[in-house]
């Protein structure tokens with residue numbers, strides 16, 4: 001398996017970090033987890049066009065994780081010479097979300113149908129809602145889902161991808177919880193969105209202080225990694241935007257609780273799982 005961090009940003013605009021999205025290539029499958037800001041630019045940099053994705057899997061419907069989903073739908077459809085249904089997997093609520101995105105796109109869809117003689121189908125999108133259990137099982141790749149805890153945002157889902165005796169966990173936004181522990185057990189790679197608690201506390205914004213109780217801190221991520229005995233912890237979606245040169249400080253806060261490998265994620269970083 002191969003994990004590519006397409007976007008390692010958060011809602012805060014950052015010239016160096018696209019919005020949250022992660023590509024997991026397992027056997028023949030290209031699996032995209034979340035669709036943050038700039039996902040198709042980063043996907044192109046990783047060598048893939050949107051038509052080459054087999055499944056798009058959403059951890060939750062927060063805007064930073066979904067904001068470029070509409071770009072994916074439109075571009076995959078408009079670039080495809082034949083109907084190429086987009087398979088979307090996500091927590092309950094995903095089907096309604098997809099319907100609303102398609103409604104938002106209806107003007108553009110009609111423009112293109114009217115203009116292009118060889119394009120006579122609307123964007124084909126299929127949706128499977130899953131919160132717990134087997135999300136996918138095909139081509140010797142299994143994707144397991146379990147409830148994460150990002151309340152009051154609910155439901156939210158974390159995923160474990162298994163292939164060839166290896167496992168990768170895409171946690172999404174969550175505090176430590178039983179579902180996450182279950183998925184992480186002895187995983188090779190655990191990708192966790194994180195906040196730096198002390199730095200966030202120093203920011204004089206009441207609204208930003210609301211994020212403490214529904215995100216994993218660096219310490220939380222380290223503790224989850226240690227409890228589950230994962231091999232590699234990957235930190236992504238750091239809040240606030242890290243100052244250049246402070247990466248080691250962020251890693252140290254997680255490393256106080258976990259003695260395995262820790263990677264501070266940057267856009268287009270690749271983690272080979274073998």
Ligand SMILES: [Zn+2]
Pocket residue numbers: 010011020062064065173193237
């Ligand atoms: Zn987020």
Ligand SMILES: [Zn+2]
Pocket residue numbers: 060062150153173
């Ligand atoms: Zn979120």
